[in-house]
Amino acid sequence: MSKTIDAYFDIDSPASYLAWTHLPALLMTECSLVRIASTG
Numbered sequence: 924m925s926k927t928i929d930a931y932f933d934i935d936s937p938a939s940y941l942a943w944t945h946l947p948a949l950l951m952t953e954c955s956l957v958r959i960a961s962t963g
């Protein structure tokens with residue numbers, strides 16, 4: 924079963940940046956699709 928991650932990016936958020944640094948590893952192991960949206 925494929926999994927989807929919804930990723931929201933806020934340019935002013937350090938937590939957002941940190942989460943984005945982990946997306947490539949998640950794509951390799953956990954999911955097959957990342958939907959990306961900007962919050963700003």
